Amino acid sequence: MKVIKVANQLEGAKVAFDILSEKIAAGAKTFGLATGSTPVEFYNQVINSNLDFTDKTSINLDEYVGLDGSDDQSYRYFMNQHLFNEKPFHQNFLPNGKATDLDAEVKAYDAIIDAHPIDFQILGLGANGHIGFNEPGTPFTATTHVVDLTESTIKANARFFDNEEDVPKQAISMGIASILKSKSLVLMAWGAEKADAVNGMVNGDITESLPASVLQKHDDIVVIVDEAAGKFV
Ligand code: GLP
Secondary structure (H helix, E strand, O other): OEEEEEOOHHHHHHHHHHHHHHHHHOOOOEEEEOOOOOOHHHHHHHHOOOOOOOOOEEEEOEEEOOOOOOOOOOHHHHHHHHHHOOOOOOEEEOOOOOOOOHHHHHHHHHHHHHHOOOOEEEEOOOOOOOEOOEOOOOOOOOOOEEEEOOHHHHHHHHHHOOOHHHOOOEEEEOOHHHHHHOOEEEEEEOOHHHHHHHHHHHHOOOOOOOHHHHHHHOOOEEEEEEOOOOOOO
16 A cells, blocks of 8 residues: 655645556556545546546446435536536446336446446545445445445535435445455545544554455555645554
């Protein structure tokens, strides 16, 4: 696990963008993408670059159950706003939050991931160490699954909604086993509220109670943190 400390999010996004550019030059065609506030500046850099994604595929980590792409709190909407509307891809996959048969949806999403092996995965980090929506306790062997969100994640994500009650209680998330299959990964974390999770991820035991700790097993992962998130590493 290579850890790079930067002064701020803008500098960190540039580091991530440079890694992305290298991977594309080396032939990367399929990109695992994340939502949340963490990658926003990185997506801005992608939008403002001359990188061409019209022959590339994206596969997002997760989506809220019950929200469709026109809902402004859905992750599909977020990705359209922050990247896809400005940077067209050949195809963009996200789980379908409105699927009536969630079992069929998770199987279909696994088939999509199998058919398009991910070359480069972007990750944020939950304050409790979650990646995607793989909450503490999720087996490392999990593939795509339906998640009951923890109280702390619902509270953390309430800032994007009008009321905490509006935050969906479930999500569909790519599993840890699938995330680990990506050829390369970049995880970004900003701010003091991520410092304990970053410390556990980098220096702690590999444990299902801190899902991101499993990334220690991957041989091509770069962790980019600002001073506050990286204060213990
Ligand atoms: C959400 C997302 C994660 C994201 C995390 C951190 O729960 N499912 O993919 O990494 O929260 O969010 P933020 O980047 O806003 O801190």
